[in-house]
Structure formats: structure tokens, C-alpha cells
Amino acid sequence: MPFSTLGLSEPLLKALAELNYSEPTAIQKKAIPVVLSGKNLVAAAQTGTGKTASFVLPILEKLNTDRKLRGKRIRALILTPTRELAVQVEQSVRDYGKHLNLSSMAMYGGTDIEPQRQKLIWGVDIIVATPGRLLDMAHQRALHFDELEVLVLDEADRMLDMGFIDDINKIIERLPLERQNLLFSATISDDVRALSKRTISNATEISIANNSASKPKIDQWLITVDKGNKSALLSHLINEHKWQQALIFIETKHGAAKLVSQLEKRGINAESIHGGRTQAVREQVLNDFKAGKIKFLVATGIASRGLDIGELTRVVNYDLPDQVDDYIHRIGRTGRAGASGEAVSFVAKDNFRNLCAIESRLGHVIKRKEFEGFPVKKVVPVSILNYVPKNKR
Numbered sequence: 458m459p460f461s462t463l464g465l466s467e468p469l470l471k472a473l474a475e476l477n478y479s480e481p482t483a484i485q486k487k488a489i490p491v492v493l494s495g496k497n498l499v500a501a502a503q504t505g506t507g508k509t510a511s512f513v514l515p516i517l518e519k520l521n522t523d524r525k526l527r528g529k530r531i532r533a534l535i536l537t538p539t540r541e542l543a544v545q546v547e548q549s550v551r552d553y554g555k556h557l558n559l560s561s562m563a564m565y566g567g568t569d570i571e572p573q574r575q576k577l578i579w580g581v582d583i584i585v586a587t588p589g590r591l592l593d594m595a596h597q598r599a600l601h602f603d604e605l606e607v608l609v610l611d612e613a614d615r616m617l618d619m620g621f622i623d624d625i626n627k628i629i630e631r632l633p634l635e636r637q638n639l640l641f642s643a644t645i646s647d648d649v650r651a652l653s654k655r656t657i658s659n660a661t662e663i664s665i666a667n668n669s670a671s672k673p674k675i676d677q678w679l680i681t682v683d684k685g686n687k688s689a690l691l692s693h694l695i696n697e698h699k700w701q702q703a704l705i706f707i708e709t710k711h712g713a714a715k716l717v718s719q720l721e722k723r724g725i726n727a728e729s730i731h732g733g734r735t736q737a738v739r740e741q742v743l744n745d746f747k748a749g750k751i752k753f754l755v756a757t758g759i760a761s762r763g764l765d766i767g768e769l770t771r772v773v774n775y776d777l778p779d780q781v782d783d784y785i786h787r788i789g790r791t792g793r794a795g796a797s798g799e800a801v802s803f804v805a806k807d808n809f810r811n812l813c814a815i816e817s818r819l820g821h822v823i824k825r826k827e828f829e830g831f832p833v834k835k836v837v838p839v840s841i842l843n844y845v846p847k848n849k850r
């Protein structure tokens with residue numbers, strides 16, 4: 458089924474052809490007609506399924522009219538949890554809309570507000586923003602919402618996890634009542650459901666989360682390891698098993714810096730990205746990683762959601778995350794858009810409860826591998842698959 462049957466016009470079809478998108482993905486097939494029809498939408502879709510294009514394409518199509526934009530006004534607002542995702546989604550807006558005459562900008566904190574404010578003076582069609590900076594702009598009257606037509610809450614579950622609910626509510630209070638609402642979330646938790654009930658009436662619901670055809674091909678395996686042995690094990694895997702590339706998730710920024718220096722001592726060049734580095738450095742490091750100039754990137758949770766890093770072949774959970782959703786999102790950085798990938802987790806005895814929760818959600822145990830020279834003193838038992846954590850969210 459080609460894109461042309463979905464009701465997209467020539468400039469968009471041309472951009473898609475140039476990007477070598479031959480066919481819509483499952484979420485695109487379902488979401489694009491709904492969005493074009495003007496209906497509200499609540500969609501359960503993970504990153505890596507093509508969800509960004511599933512809302513960006515129809516929004517571009519709908520906004521492609523002769524309507525004149527007034528100063529400080531916007532027509533579509535896409536809210537995202539992180540700066541990195543805002544930048545990435547806005548890049549998609551540019552890529553897909555390159556043959557259209559629509560303006561867009563990414564708006565996020567941690568950088569000078571003035572250039573962003575200047576860009577708004579003549580109005581911008583599509584803004585991709587993190588909630589805090591957007592509210593600042595609205596408070597400063599640098600931005601008015603009276604001409605807004607579409608609101609997108611992207612990665613709604615993550616925004617709620619990150620504590621943005623008050624900001625989101627304050628933003629929604631400022632929006633015109635007559636608008637189209639789209640909500641995308643990897644998981645529709647109780648909190649997400651409550652948010653969508655409060656803010657989105659009569660929504661069409663779609664879910665592709667359980668569609669095996671759209672599931673990325675990710676080879677998951679784990680190694681049990683004593684805490685003190687992790688960096689030696691990682692170096693061994695990189696050096697002896699000729700790993701070419703990995704995105705390595707770690708709990709703390711302090712730990713990230715330490716791991717980078719431990720790897721360097723063993724002759725492995727690595728970089729880190731975490732909340733303690735400036736926005737400019739984070740962007741530079743990420744671009745270098747995407748371009749293949751940096752092969753091993755150590756990241757705290759900040760980089761775990763939404764980022765699309767082209768041909769990423771391997772994700773390593775150096776520290777197993779506390780939350781099952783984080784595990785699912787982290788491993789979703791690999792095996793995207795039909796490519797295959799590998800997700801490796803280092804599991805120490807202390808992680809046993811987290812492991813049970815993750816494997817219970819997956820519905821199967823993750824296969825274990827052992828490597829000579831790394832015997833474990835503190836054995837990690839095999840999981841109980843019907844494990845329910847006490848503080849289940």
C-alpha cells in the first residue's frame with residue numbers, strides 16, 4: 458500500500474520518496490487518515506514504529522493552506538519530554554515538509570531565550586517544545602495560542618514520569634477549546650488515561666503495541682556480573698568481541714564520567730551525555746555519535762527516550778533501570794524501522810527485583826550468556842515470571 462492512498466499531496470509524497478520511504482508503517486496507515494479527518498486521537502505506539510511521521514505528515518498536509526500567520530501566533534504545537542526529542546521531531550517536520558512553505562522551530566530550555574523569542578515575532582506554523590520553556594514564552598507574552606489548530610502530546614507517558622503534568626495542564630488551559638488533540642504514548646498507563654480523559658474528548662483510539670509485524674527485531678540477552686566487575690566486562694566485550702558501536706545506559710552522571718575514564722584506560726574511546734553537560738555539548742556529542750565519530754556513548758536516562766540514532770546496532774544496560782518502561786524504551790533505541798539490533802543487560806544481584814519485573818512484563822526470561830574470566834560471586838536467581846512489584850505504578 459503506497460503513501461499516495463493515504464490522502465497526502467504531491468509535495469509530501471515527493472519528500473517521502475526522497476527519504477526512500479516506500480510504504481507507510483502500521484501506525485502511519487492507521488493514524489494518518491484519522492488525523493486528516495480532523496478527529497482526536499489517542500495512540501499507543503512505541504518509538505521506532507514510525508510514529509513521528511504518523512502525526513507530522515497529516516499535520517503538514519492540514520496546515521498547507523493559504524492562511525496568513527499573524528505575529529507571535531502558532532498553528533500546531535507538539536509537546537515532547539526532552540530537548541533532544543524536540544530537536545529530532547522538528548528535524549522530521551523540516552524533512553517531511555521540505556517542499557512546503559511552512560515554518561517550524563524547536564523550543565527548549567537550557568539555551569538563551571532571546572533567539573527563540575525573535576523567531577516567534579512573525580509567527581511560526583509548527584512549534585516542537587518542551588513544556589517548561591513554552592510556558593516561559595507564554596508568560597512573557599512572546600507567544601499567543603489563539604490561532605492554534607492542533608495539539609500533540611508526544612511520549613505522554615514519559616512527560617508524566619518526568620513530572621510535567623502541572624505544566625501540561627497550564628498550557629492546555631491557555632489553548633483554544635476548538636482544536637484537534639493527538640496523544641502518543643508507548644504505554645497507556647492509568648495516568649496517561651486520566652490525562653487523555655481530561656483533555657481529549659471523543660478520541661479515536663489506536664494501538665499497534667502488540668502487533669508483532671511492527672515489533673522491532675531486538676536480540677535481548679543478559680550477563681550476570683558482580684558490581685565491581687562491570688567496567689572490566691564491558692571493556693572485554695568491546696575489545697575481544699569486536700564491538701563496533703554501543704549506546705551504554707548508566708544510572709548517574711558521576712558514574713557516566715567514571716566509566717568513560719575507565720574505558721579510556723583500557724584504550725577505548727568513549728564519550729558521555731548526561732544532565733550535567735551543557736546543551737551545546739550534549740548536541741555535539743550526540744551528533745558525533747550519530748555520525749559514527751564516537752563509537753561508544755555512555756548516557757544517563759536523559760537520552761533514553763525518543764532518540765532516533767540511525768543504524769544503532771547495540772544498546773547496553775550497564776545499570777538495569779528501576780522502571781520496566783525505561784527498559785522497554787532503552788532497548789527501543791536499537792532495531793528501529795525493521796533493522797535488527799542487540800540489547801545487552803548487566804545484571805547484578807541487587808537488580809534481581811527489577812529483573813523479575815522486566816521479565817514478567819516481557820512474558821519470558823531473557824536469555825543468559827556467560828563469559829570466561831568473569832565468574833559471579835553473588836548469583837542472580839532465575840526470575841519469577843508472575844512477579845508484581847509492591848509499588849506498581
Ligand code: AMP
Binds near residue numbers: 478485505508
Ligand atoms: P519514529 O518511531 O518516529 O522515531 O521513527 C523511527 C524511524 O523510522 C525513523 O528513522 C524514521 O525516519 C523511520 N521511518 C518512519 N516511517 C518510515 C517509513 N514509512 N519507511 C521507512 N522508514 C520510516
